[in-house]
Amino acid sequence: SEIRPAAAPMPLARAHVVARGFAPAARLARPFSSAVAQVQPSATKLVIDGRSVDALDGRTFPVLDPRTAKEICHVARASEKDVDAAVDAARKAFDEGPWPRMSGRERGRLLFRFADLLETHKEELAALETLDNGKPLSYSRGADIPLVIDHLRYFAGWADKIHGKTIPVDGDFLAYTLHEPVGVVGAIVPWNFPLLMAAWKIAPALSAGNTVVLKAAEQTPLTALRAAELALEAGLPPGVLNVVSGYGEDAGAAIAGHMRVDKVAFTGSTEVGKLVMEQAAKSNLKRVSLELGGKSPAIVCHDADLSQAVEEAHFALFFNHGQCCCAGSRLFVHEAIYDEFVERAVDRARKVKVGDPFEDGVDQGPQVSDEQMHKILGYIDSGVDQGAKLKAGGKRLGAQGYFVEPTVFADVQDSMTIAREEIFGPVMSILKYSDYDEVTRRANATSYGLAAGVWTQSLDVANRLSRNLRAGTVWCVRPLGGFARRTPTAAHLAQPRAPCFRINCYDNFDAAIPFGGYKESGMGRDKGEYALQQYTEVKLVQMPIKGAAWK
Numbered sequence: 001s002e003i004r005p006a007a008a009p010m011p012l013a014r015a016h017v018v019a020r021g022f023a024p025a026a027r028l029a030r031p032f033s034s035a036v037a038q039v040q041p042s043a044t045k046l047v048i049d050g051r052s053v054d055a056l057d058g059r060t061f062p063v064l065d066p067r068t069a070k071e072i073c074h075v076a077r078a079s080e081k082d083v084d085a086a087v088d089a090a091r092k093a094f095d096e097g098p099w100p101r102m103s104g105r106e107r108g109r110l111l112f113r114f115a116d117l118l119e120t121h122k123e124e125l126a127a128l129e130t131l132d133n134g135k136p137l138s139y140s141r142g143a144d145i146p147l148v149i150d151h152l153r154y155f156a157g158w159a160d161k162i163h164g165k166t167i168p169v170d171g172d173f174l175a176y177t178l179h180e181p182v183g184v185v186g187a188i189v190p191w192n193f194p195l196l197m198a199a200w201k202i203a204p205a206l207s208a209g210n211t212v213v214l215k216a217a218e219q220t221p222l223t224a225l226r227a228a229e230l231a232l233e234a235g236l237p238p239g240v241l242n243v244v245s246g247y248g249e250d251a252g253a254a255i256a257g258h259m260r261v262d263k264v265a266f267t268g269s270t271e272v273g274k275l276v277m278e279q280a281a282k283s284n285l286k287r288v289s290l291e292l293g294g295k296s297p298a299i300v301c302h303d304a305d306l307s308q309a310v311e312e313a314h315f316a317l318f319f320n321h322g323q324c325c326c327a328g329s330r331l332f333v334h335e336a337i338y339d340e341f342v343e344r345a346v347d348r349a350r351k352v353k354v355g356d357p358f359e360d361g362v363d364q365g366p367q368v369s370d371e372q373m374h375k376i377l378g379y380i381d382s383g384v385d386q387g388a389k390l391k392a393g394g395k396r397l398g399a400q401g402y403f404v405e406p407t408v409f410a411d412v413q414d415s416m417t418i419a420r421e422e423i424f425g426p427v428m429s430i431l432k433y434s435d436y437d438e439v440t441r442r443a444n445a446t447s448y449g450l451a452a453g454v455w456t457q458s459l460d461v462a463n464r465l466s467r468n469l470r471a472g473t474v475w476c477v478r479p480l481g482g483f484a485r486r487t488p489t490a491a492h493l494a495q496p497r498a499p500c501f502r503i504n505c506y507d508n509f510d511a512a513i514p515f516g517g518y519k520e521s522g523m524g525r526d527k528g529e530y531a532l533q534q535y536t537e538v539k540l541v542q543m544p545i546k547g548a549a550w551k
Contacts, residue, residue: 039127044075046082046245047228049089050238056081061247063222066134066366067356067401075221078246083213083254086242090184090211091260093239100181100209104160111156111206114234115149121230122149125195125223127358132220133194134366134402135320136357147509148199151527154511155203162208162532164539174545179536181209182287183262186255188248188276189224190268191217191368192323192424198224200291200515201265202241204531213261214243215252219368221245248272256280263287265534267325269422270448270520289524289534291325291516293422294450297443298328298506299433299465301456302336309455310344312477314428316453316506318352318406321364322426323372325521326451326473328506330419331430332439338432342410345430346391349406352426354397366402367425373402376425383409383418388429414442422448436461440468449518453477453506472517472525475506 041063045052053076060074078086093099099107118125125148126140135144164177187201194217202212216224228243244251252272256264256279263286266276270292280286298316300309316328333341357365367373373396380394393407404426412419412429419429433439443452452471456462466474509515509527516525524534 039124039131041073041128041131041222041226043222043225043229044073045225046076046078046086047225047232047241047243048082048086049093049242050232052229055079055246056085061218061245063132063219064369065131065401066368069370069401072131072222075225075245078215078244078251080250080254082244082246083215083251083258086213086244087184087186087255087258087260089239089242090213093237094181094183094211097211097237097239099206099211099237099240104162104207104209107207107209108156108159110235111152111159111203114231114236115152115156117230117234118145118152118227119149121226122146125226128222128226129195129220130357130365132222133191133368134357136362136365138360138362139320144193144196147511148195151196151199151511152203155207155531158204158529158532159207162536168551169542172545172548172551173542175540175542178539178541179208179532180539182535182537183210184260185210185212185535186258186261186264186286187212187214188252188255188264188266188268189214189217191219192320192325194220195223195227197267198227200267200526200531204526205265205535206236206241208532208535210263210535211240212242213255214241215248215255216243216245218245218247252276253279257283259284261286263289263535265289265524267291267526269293270522273522287534289516289526290522291524291526292450292520292522293448294325294327294517294521295330295420295422295446295448296326296328296451296453296471297330297332297439297446297469298453299439299443299455300331300333300337300341301454301458301461302334303457303461304337304455305457306337306341306344308477310341310348312455312506313453314345314348317428318349318364318426319507321367321404322376323368323424324507325422325424326507327424328451328453329423329427329429330443330446331428332433332443333430335432335434338430342391342408342430345428346408346410349392349408349428352406354403354406364406364426367404368402370402372424373404376404376423376427379418379421379423379425380407380427383412383416383427383429386413386416386418388412388416388418393426414445420446436464440465444468444470447520450521451475451517470518472521473515475508477505 055076059077061077129140130137166176185205189197256276273290273292354364355362388409393405397403407427451473452469462476514525514528514530
């Protein structure tokens with residue numbers, strides 16, 4: 001792929017604070033221009049058994065530019081037979097090949113080499129991600145691609161540190177466990193963070209010695225196909241990493257129900273996750289890990305610094321155009337600060353710069369597809385119809401592409417559709433609450449349990465809410481100087497507060513920390529040491545010992 005040079009990439013440490021801008025949201029930032037980086041995708045074929053190949057039936061499908069709804073290119077469309085070929089290659093590579101038989105240290109060296117090649121091609125990959133998905137190039141450069149590289153390096157380091165335990169038992173016996181690779185892993189990933197979600201699956205799977213068949217989302221296959229080529233260049237043996245592009249009802253279903261796949265890892269909607277689990281159970285009862293939808297509560301307490309809370313709650317919702325499974329999409333604000341918070345949140349949303357994601361300074365590009373754009377607009381209509389107050393946005397932007405205005409609703413009630421269902425778009429719903437018991441009960445009154453956020457100056461409140469919220473991740477945003485030891489009194493809150501810098505940890509991801517949900521937000525964990533549990537089997541080995549000096 002070829003791209004035009006652009007500004008220097010953002011440091012990884014700033015990846016969670018890139019959503020800034022000051023252009024009105026009521027119009028596109030500016031028309032598309034010749035200054036836009038031109039990307040020519042080169043990887044458009046399936047990668048199976050170490051080769052780039054066409055689909056067996058020769059079919060392809062178009063990949064669309066979400067800025068214009070025009071074709072970027074055609075890529076191979078995998079059928080059930082192509083999935084069979086990919087699984088056969090992965091099965092042979094696992095059962096007969098060198099990958100699970102080489103030392104963990106050697107596997108780690110190859111994964112480090114893979115990460116190095118991704119870094120060498122980071123500008124190309126970032127441009128492809130933005131072209132395919134529509135997210136600002138600053139996001140792809142500053143967050144997506146650096147986090148992919150970091151994730152691979154993290155698990156490359158784990159490859160020679162996966163081991164079992166020696167377990168003391170009664171009697172003259174030696175007992176120990178082995179942590180062995182599961183086998184062939186089928187990975188099905190979404191379109192919102194295309195290459196990063198792929199890395200969350202393939203990095204721990206490969207580190208543990210498994211082989212992988214990855215299905216990229218049909219909306220955004222370009223970076224996964226290119227990364228598979230780089231994996232081969234890094235020296236991964238044929239069949240270890242196979243990547244297919246295609247539709248969920250064809251390729252995705254074939255992976256979930258395949259009799260020779262030992263485990264399936266899926267990220268996507270709860271509805272499809274249930275189908276994946278059903279297909280896995282009906283086939284060979286393969287192991288399943290699921291990272292699914294969310295309707296995450298973001299709780300702004302009465303003692304929160306208002307400027308900080310407005311800015312960071314904005315980021316928690318509008319980052320990546322609201323296309324985040326853990327977006328803070330139910331924003332609970334204490335009644336004492338509610339009116340001022342709403343006023344400031346509306347003003348902040350109106351300052352978002354919407355436009356061509358390749359242009360400097362753009363905060364929000366198009367949604368990923370026509371289907372997603374109309375789904376979001378439908379939710380906005382339902383909010384208006386059900387009585388929520390539309391304070392900003394609410395409409396499509398422009399006549400081409402999939403742009404939606406940053407939208408803010410106030411006076412949202414728990415029973416409203418926009419407060420119950422995952423919108424997956426730039427729509428902020430602000431709800432009012434009175435006390436911590438009430439907000440805890442309401443925050444937990446959902447079928448989801450992926451994430452939550454808390455803004456407070458009280459360590460007591462942060463601890464209380466983080467333990468009471470039924471979510472896999474709770475981000476507690478605190479002042480840089482630390483939390484207050486006690487819940488602030490009314491007299492304390494009335495005192496003027498000196499301005500200071502703050503730490504925003506909402507949506508702050510590190511390769512070492514686990515991520516996953518409670519309830520219908522999934523099962524199992526991605527990232528960190530916990531992810532390795534999803535890709536290993538525990539085997540007990542026991543044997544008699546005689547004449548031992550100690551037991």
